[in-house]
Amino acid sequence: MSLQRCTEADLAAFRSARIDEMSVARRVARVKSRSLKADTKDRLLRLAVSMVDLTTLEGMDTPDRVRALCHKASRPLAEQPDLPSTAAVCVYPAMVPAAREALGTSSPVGLASVATGFPSGQLALGQRLSEVRWAIDHGATEIDMVISRGRLLTGDWGWVFDEIAATREACGPVVLKVIFETGELGSLETIAGVSQLAIAAGADFIKTSTGKISPAATMPVTFVMLDVIREHYLKTGRMVGMKPAGGIRTAKQALQYLVLVAETLGADWLTNERFRFGASSLLNDLLRQLIRRQEGTYPSPRRISVD
Amino acid sequence: MTMTQDDRPTLKIAGAIEFSPAPEGHPVDIRPHQGHFIDGMFVEGAEEGRFQTIDPATARPLATVAAATAQEIDAAVKAARKAQQGVWGRMSGAERGKFLYRIARRLQERAREFAVLETMDNGKPIRETRDVDVPLAAQHFFYYAGWADKLGYAVPGRTPHPVGVAAQVIPWNFPLLMLSWKIAPALACGNTVVLKPSETTPLSAMRFAQILQEVGLPPGVVNLVNGPGATGALLVGHEGVDKVAFTGSTGVGRHIMRTVAGTKKKLTLELGGKSAHIVYRDAALTQAVEGVIDGIFFNQGHVCCAGSRLLLEASIADEFVERLKIRMQSLRIGNPLDKNTDVGAINSAAQLQRIQHYMDIAEQEGAGIWQGAACPAPSEGFFHLPTLLTGVQQSDTVVREEIFGPVLTVLTFRTPEEAVAKANDSEYGLAAGVWTEKTAKLFGTAHALNAGVVWANGYNLFDPASPFGGVRHSGFGREGGIAGLWPYLEAR
Incomplete structure (x- = not known):
């Protein structure tokens, strides 16, 4: 894949995104007031399970911890084999070989690796790109990169474009998700602008956060990013995916996100090819609510494995 | 009801989620x-x-x-x-x-x-x-x-x-x-x-x-x-x-x-009112779409200050109308007691008839009529689909008279002067809305409008401390x- 390019005029356009924050808050409040019942709830809970990028990103991660994650992702609830597996597991590069070994070569579960100096991105570009290649060589099928927020906030948008384009090239056909760390960007307008920039530079998914700082994913931020995806699709026909990550812990939150996606982008985005949740504890709440829907009462916490 | 079909990418908004009924169940006794x-x-x-x-x-x-x-x-x-x-x-x-x-x-x-x-x-x-x-x-x-x-x-x-x-x-x-x-x-x-x-x-x-x-x-x-x-x-x-x-x-x-x-x-x-809603090209457009939707479809358009005359800067008009149509396809029309209903029933048969009368006039006046929602309107009761009237002009009846229903007339302007002139070209003067991220333009326009209430980058926002009137x-x-x-x- 050839390197994407952009002009000064493109950068100027990205930087002039206009968002009215109060109106966004009102829109989100309205989405949150949707009431999901019965069949709708069942369907969306199962869909949400299939959209989880089950994540562990800790200094204390070990191959065994990652194996646990892979087992859980493949079969979220042993008693219900017809439940979908999660979309992917998401781990540090050093854990990719262990995850690949645990998943095998024919698993439907994707193997996402954070890379490019996650979570800060504060490494030389060459090292960050070699990290990407290393992860892919060892079996990663998806790369979650971080952008250089410092460069962005000092106005060097061209640099950020180039680092994404370079990572895109390093990824080849592997799915590229671009993490903005929106909690560090300050305004919805910057988030809208960098969403346009990342999509132009070749992102397959745009992703809110590393999960390492607060606030992580929020609905206003997600709405603004979905809106950029929509405009790009309406202009070019290319469908870019969205991944809110961090802070989504309950099934109720997840369903509110799905309504937001449905009302902004429609049915074509209600699939794990275009929408993911970066989460760890969310999965168990989804399972709990699914059992609650099936049996009428909440299950004992011990019925669902901790990880 | 005709839309031009071409190869442009389209979004499948209507019916993306089939909502199960979510009726409000609180019982209320009504003395007969x-x-x-x-x-x-x-x-x-x-x-x-x-x-x-x-x-x-x-x-x-x-x-x-x-x-x-x-x-x-x-x-x-x-x-x-x-x-x-x-x-x-x-x-x-x-x-x-x-x-x-x-x-x-x-x-x-x-x-x-x-x-x-x-x-x-x-x-x-x-x-x-x-x-x-x-x-x-x-x-x-x-x-x-x-x-x-x-x-x-x-x-x-x-x-x-x-x-x-x-x-x-x-x-x-x-x-x-x-x-x-x-x-x-x-x-x-x-x-x-x-x-x-x-x-x-x-x-x-x-x-x-x-x-x-x-x-x-x-x-x-x-x-x-x-x-x-x-x-x-x-x-x-x-x-x-x-x-x-x-x-x-x-x-x-x-x-x-x-x-x-x-x-x-x-x-x-x-x-009454026939309030103008002005959208400049330098507005936060997605939020402006939301404001326009709120302005006209809130309470089925039965709002004296409803933003029923949309004035769009010509350079963004086509794109904006497309975005309105997309948003309208997520509006749920139906049982007003359902918690997910966005557009409820018209209050009376007489009012529904009045709206339909204006739809007939719109057709005679050559308006483009587009209606859309997330689901079909119920067959019983009084319902009217959210409606856009495009291609209408200042001299048309549907632009001059209050329809008092979920019907939005769409007009365009080329300069701020023209926007203000068209907005003020009405017997009414209850409310108006202005969307732009440019402060000087916002205040310049708001002060030139002849209306009791002017909302900036928002619409139908009420507070007891804020005076309302025309x-x-x-x-x-x-x-x-x-x-x-x-x-x-x-x-x-």
């Missing part, structure tokens, strides 16, 4: 026969002239309601006079405030019941009655409760006195909220009230009278008489009335003004805020 509330007592009223109020979502009757006779209206006005002179006008402001606070709290405590009742009688979505109508009604009582003992600050250097007995006639589009806009400032200032609710939506007002009994409001301070327009005419023309406040159509407003002319009665009118054929006098006190005060 309703009369009036006079001198602190519920009275049955006459059998002659009794009429039905229906649930517009099903067209089934909810209750029969008596039409007040001249004697009953006279009794109500006399009760109000006696209460004003004997109790309410003499009470200290702080004591009056206590009653208003009690009313506000009681409204909050019974909010769900009022929301359900209002939705059944009016047809508006439960989401709106629950989140807007009822909470705002309570807020108005809280707000004016605070003024009751501080009226001197509303007329600095002079002494405030009550006007006396207020005759108030309110419309069907926000029954409880309009009641609170009328009653709260009147009572805060020491006046007493005879109020006539609309004949298609009397139920929330009659239930409100229960609250008045619960809080121990002295008899006669608030009286409610039911009936059609003729009842309102009797009330407004009664010689025992000192002040008339009316919200409704411009035609009826004219009639009332003639009736009141030459009398000592003070008058405020809040009438100019020209949209009426005069303000409700809300400090200005809302003045029509109910005699400052000497």
Whole structure:
């Protein structure tokens, strides 16, 4: 894949995104007031399970911890084999070989690796790109990169474009998700602008956060990013995916996100090819609510494995 | 209904999620026969002239309601006079405030019941009655409760006195909220009230009278008489009335003004509108789409200040209309008691007919008609799909006259001057909206608009502290805020 390019005029356009924050808050409040019942709830809970990028990103991660994650992702609830597996597991590069070994070569579960100096991105570009290649060589099928927020906030948008384009090239056909760390960007307008920039530079998914700082994913931020995806699709026909990550812990939150996606982008985005949740504890709440829907009462916490 | 089909990417918004029904289940008992509330007592009223109020979502009757006779209206006005002179006008402001606070709290405590009742009688979505109508009604009582003992600050250097007995006639589009806009400032200032609710939506007002009994409001301070327009005419023309406040159509407003002319009665009118909603190309466009949607489809467009004339800068017009259509496809039309309903029922068969009449005119005038929602409209009851009229011009009937339904006319402009000229080219002057991220343009436009209310980067935002009212054929006098006190005060 050839390197994407952009002009000064493109950068100027990205930087002039206009968002009215109060109106966004009102829109989100309205989405949150949707009431999901019965069949709708069942369907969306199962869909949400299939959209989880089950994540562990800790200094204390070990191959065994990652194996646990892979087992859980493949079969979220042993008693219900017809439940979908999660979309992917998401781990540090050093854990990719262990995850690949645990998943095998024919698993439907994707193997996402954070890379490019996650979570800060504060490494030389060459090292960050070699990290990407290393992860892919060892079996990663998806790369979650971080952008250089410092460069962005000092106005060097061209640099950020180039680092994404370079990572895109390093990824080849592997799915590229671009993490903005929106909690560090300050305004919805910057988030809208960098969403346009990342999509132009070749992102397959745009992703809110590393999960390492607060606030992580929020609905206003997600709405603004979905809106950029929509405009790009309406202009070019290319469908870019969205991944809110961090802070989504309950099934109720997840369903509110799905309504937001449905009302902004429609049915074509209600699939794990275009929408993911970066989460760890969310999965168990989804399972709990699914059992609650099936049996009428909440299950004992011990019925669902901790990880 | 034709859309140009080409290869452009399209979004599958409508039906992306099939919503299971989510009805609001709070039970509400409705007394099958309703009369009036006079001198602190519920009275049955006459059998002659009794009429039905229906649930517009099903067209089934909810209750029969008596039409007040001249004697009953006279009794109500006399009760109000006696209460004003004997109790309410003499009470200290702080004591009056206590009653208003009690009313506000009681409204909050019974909010769900009022929301359900209002939705059944009016047809508006439960989401709106629950989140807007009822909470705002309570807020108005809280707000004016605070003024009751501080009226001197509303007329600095002079002494405030009550006007006396207020005759108030309110419309069907926000029954409880309009009641609170009328009653709260009147009572805060020491006046007493005879109020006539609309004949298609009397139920929330009659239930409100229960609250008045619960809080121990002295008899006669608030009286409610039911009936059609003729009842309102009797009330407004009664010689025992000192002040008339009316919200409704411009035609009826004219009639009332003639009736009141030459009398000592003070008058405020809040009438119709054909409000302009201007979107510049440098607006936050996605949010502007949302504002335009809120502006016209809130309460099925049954809002006197509805932003029914969209003025788009020509360079963004096509794209903006496409975005409106996309957003409209996520609007759920249907059972107003369902928590997911965005667009409820039209209040009456007569109003639906009126809207359809304008749709016929639109067709004759060559408008492009586009209708859309997330789901089909129910087959029973009175429903009208959210509608865009494109290709219309300033001279067209549908652009000049108030339709009072979920119908948006779309026009374009080339320069800010043209936007202002077109916006002001109306007999009405109730409200307007302006969308731009450029502050100087925003203020320049807002100050040039001839309208009582101008919203900047938002629409249909209400607060009890903010005055509301129109100019020209949209009426005069303000409700809300400090200005809302003045029509109910005699400052000497």
